[in-house]
Amino acid sequence: PRIVAIVPAAGVGSRMQSSTPKQYIELQGKTVLEHTLNKLMKVGEISAIKVAISAADDYFSTLAINKQVISTVAGGRERADSVLAALGAIEQQSPDWVLVHDAARPLVCAHDIENLIAQCCAAKQGGILAAKVRDTIKRGCNSEDDGEFIDMTIPREHLYQALTPQFFPYELLRQALRDALAAGANITDEASAMEWAGHPVRLITGRSDNFKITTPEDLQLANFLLAQQVT
Numbered sequence: 754p755r756i757v758a759i760v761p762a763a764g765v766g767s768r769m770q771s772s773t774p775k776q777y778i779e780l781q782g783k784t785v786l787e788h789t790l791n792k793l794m795k796v797g798e799i800s801a802i803k804v805a806i807s808a809a810d811d812y813f814s815t816l817a818i819n820k821q822v823i824s825t826v827a828g829g830r831e832r833a834d835s836v837l838a839a840l841g842a843i844e845q846q847s848p849d850w851v852l853v854h855d856a857a858r859p860l861v862c863a864h865d866i867e868n869l870i871a872q873c874c875a876a877k878q879g880g881i882l883a884a885k886v887r888d889t890i891k892r893g894c895n896s897e898d899d900g901e902f903i904d905m906t907i908p909r910e911h912l913y914q915a916l917t918p919q920f921f922p923y924e925l926l927r928q929a930l931r932d933a934l935a936a937g938a939n940i941t942d943e944a945s946a947m948e949w950a951g952h953p954v955r956l957i958t959g960r961s962d963n964f965k966i967t968t969p970e971d972l973q974l975a976n977f978l979l980a981q982q983v984t
């Protein structure tokens with residue numbers, strides 16, 4: 754099957770408190786986005802990569818990357834808008850499947866991506882990498898003026914953290930995202946749109962160190978882990 758990857762990289766990363774968007778912060782001599790793209794390039798099944806970048810992006814054109822395989826599209830206001838723009842931009846490539854992976858997850862390992870692709874293609878159903886929740890999970894509630902308190906403990910038996918990549922049949926995801934956005938649904942990942950449309954989504958266990966770089970303390974850990982990976 755023809756598989757095209759989409760990398761949403763049009764966010765501003767407001768939680769990072771950095772003037773450089775997080776995908777362009779350098780770790781181990783390369784930007785976060787370059788590390789991410791290098792991981793995807795290791796996966797032989799992926800035939801092309803479309804990166805959604807902000808219209809104001811000054812950084813992408815300076816990266817040393819393979820422009821034969823990797824091209825860009827202007828992103829949108831929310832992550833889902835960026836992914837929808839990329840889905841439109843790859844239409845001429847007639848993909849059967851699309852693999853969406855956050856720019857801010859450079860620690861993903863190629864083996865997990867290959868496993869996700871293999872399991873979903875075999876089952877002919879979409880799926881996502883996910884990690885079982887390991888902490889006890891509390892729901893909070895506000896008291897009038899005294900901060901937040903525990904309302905209840907959520908049984909964690911069936912709880913997962915949704916990671917990326919997320920891998921879906923191209924037409925099915927495009928239609929689901931369009932419809933879910935038009936209906937005003939809260940779509941924070943591709944699976945949310947597929948769930949909204951009533952399609953089954955497989956949970957494929959992935960490594961828990963495939964976290965999304967979000968806050969300044971994440972950078973130190975990512976830097977350490979990338980140093981182990983880059984040989």
Ligand code: C5P
Nearest residue numbers: 761762763764829830831832835856857
């Ligand atoms: O903001 P958050 O960390 O959830 O973003 C996840 C990914 O989506 C990041 O790689 C970010 O660059 C991307 N994004 C995007 N377009 C937006 C917002 C976020 O491509 N409008």
